[in-house]
Amino acid sequence: MTSLIVTFALGMFSWTFLEYVIHRWLGHDPRYRGNPFGVEHVRHHAEGNYFAPTPKKAALAALVAVLIGGPAAWLAGAHGAAAIGGLLVMYGTYEVLHRREHTHAGIGGYGRWARRHHFHHHFVDPKTNHGVTTPLWDLIFRTYRTPGVIPVPAKLCMRWLLDDAGAVRAEHAARYQLRGARS
Template identity: 35%
Template sequence: MKNLILKMTASKWNYYLSLIADGMTGLVFLIFSFRTSDDIWASCALFIVGVVSFSFVEYAVHAWLFHKNHFLKIFIEGHAHHHQNPFGYDALPFFASALMGFLAVELLSPIMPQRDAFALIGGLAMGYFNYGLTHHLMHRREFTLPYYRYLQQFHFVHHKKPRKNHGMTTDIFDRIFDTYYQWDEADLKGIEQLKKIRTKH
């Protein structure tokens, strides 16, 4: 079973289907919230809170689930594939975000209206989509915007120093939890190997 899961999560079809499913989960959950909400602006606000909050989830999962020694080895081994092959197609099963999203909504329902839970969790799912898309582009595009060029270098340094720079869309939590590494030109040597840029002929 473990080998089957690892094989699926490293497949190209699951990788791209996951990106689509993550974004769709966020949008569908927001629509679910709109359908039962008497205050659409409140739903939008909760959705935005979810999107922004995912930056912490992104850090926590990357730093504490993928790069810490613990008994859930399948997460460590699955993420190790990406470090071994940055251009691989490693991703959680395509149904993971929807499944975990519905479970989270059910868990939150006793303490908040379901419409609000859908908006909040939908925002988290969209934050996950943003994370996945950003990471995908990190290794396949040459960014021109200064902030994204900074994040690209920030992430590539993580590939050289796996215990540092765990964030993807922001460095704020690396600074808070003291895992931020300030690189220099020497640290950036060879980062071209982490980028797969298509050239026009």
Template identity: 25%
Template sequence: MKPNHKGSARLFKNPFLEKLTRTHIALPISIFLTIAVGMLYYGITHSFINILEAIGFFFIGWLIFTLLEYLAHRYLFHMDTDTPLKARLQYLFHGNHHEYPKDKKRLAMPPVVSILYASAFFFIFKVIFGTFVFGVVAGILFGYAMYLFVHYIVHAYPPPRNFLKQLWIHHSIHHYKDPEAAYGVSSPLWDYILGTMPKRSR
């Protein structure tokens, strides 16, 4: 799909649903950072976890998020579009972003959808981690907020003249050169591990 630097896709005929698909990036980032801090505070002050456990499991959650980000981007957002339903879903989830990568209000899922995902993560990871869930899910939500921040700035601003420039290069390769590589946005970690680092020529 050829990227268009201007404009925005129309996803729904219903104006209310269409409006729900747009959000200023500051809103979801603020929501998830607040929830992450609140979970750590609640878990520590109610003695579900101590400070060292909170720190350790926070970083475990952040690492888990980077893997979830990679897997979702690679296998869900870039799913095979071999049926009309899959093609429609892929376009709603991600295809519209590849067509209009400069559409700043479509760089995050609507907060309502994201909160539903966050709630599901809490109950799933509570089964796995027990009371350590307060640290793990705080790390996941922090990771998601960082992903949204990185994704926004690499589309909205020119790259800096420092080592962070590699994030801009990595994501630009995914958008404009090889959409089947460079799936990591906030970090190329899993691209290195799982063999989807793009081949770059000088």
């Protein structure tokens, strides 16, 4: 049982690497422009509040579960199933975390870090900070940058950053600035 938990955790960990690879190369490398993930991801950057439809992603996750999880369970038994299970659980966690970074102010140190890391990627330099759940692979591949004050284009601004008057909330003012006019 203990070893199955370890396998499950390794499956979760392997998602963090995939998250980096998919985002950096399929999302942002011009050599792979036009791939289905890249098309959705470019739109996510351009519109800010756009996310690829959940049914599409759920269908893909189900496909992975069947096409990879099936053979993995057949080849490696419970360990194969645990590894793919861990991977899919961490993938789901990533989806929820990424969406909430855009829709809600973060809670605690990790929540604040994750938003600054990700919005530096969105608004300062999309060639850096590709990791969403962890900085690990950015550190290994030397794409990690510590964000300064992040200039947020008004048109793409996250709702949680603003007060009712449309200004950056006082508690975020040292870390984010609004740029340009709202349309």
